[in-house]
Amino acid sequence: QVQLVEVGGGLVQAGDSLTLSCATSGGTFRLYAMGWFRQAPGKEREFVATINRGGDTTYYADSVGGRFTISRDNNKNTVYLQMNSLKPEDTAVYYCAAKIITIGRDHSQYNYWGQGTQVTVTS
Numbered sequence: 001q002v003q004l005v006e007v008g009g010g011l012v013q014a015g016d017s018l019t020l021s022c023a024t025s026g027g028t029f030r031l032y033a034m035g036w037f038r039q040a041p042g043k044e045r046e047f048v049a050t051i052n053r054g055g056d057t058t059y060y061a062d063s064v065g066g067r068f069t070i071s072r073d074n075n076k077n078t079v080y081l082q083m084n085s086l087k088p089e090d091t092a093v094y095y096c097a098a099k100i101i102t103i104g105r106d107h108s109q110y111n112y113w114g115q116g117t118q119v120t121v122t123s
């Protein structure tokens with residue numbers, strides 16, 4: 001059973017930056033593609049970014065492309081989400097998730113989830 005723990009959320013102003021981290025345990029990290037998703041109040045969970053097992057392929061939602069960067073450190077079993085130029089519409093609970101083998105944008109294909117971390121961006 002893989003456990004994921006996200007940290008790094010907080011309350012920031014528009015234009016600020018935040019870095020989320022997701023530490024994993026209980027599994028072989030390098031076997032999993034990793035993703036970040038978010039869910040705002042009253043909205044469905046949406047894809048943010050994903051990274052393949054080797055860390056050399058990434059995909060982003062159009063809404064965050066050019067502002068967010070996903071990365072991973074397979075030696076530390078950790079995936080990161082660097083968020084720059086934050087906007088109020090980025091406000092949500094951010095979740096990291098692990099998916100066996102293949103990279104993907106569909107949250108229903110992810111096998112393990114963290115508990116989420118709140119990001120709030122004020123204008």
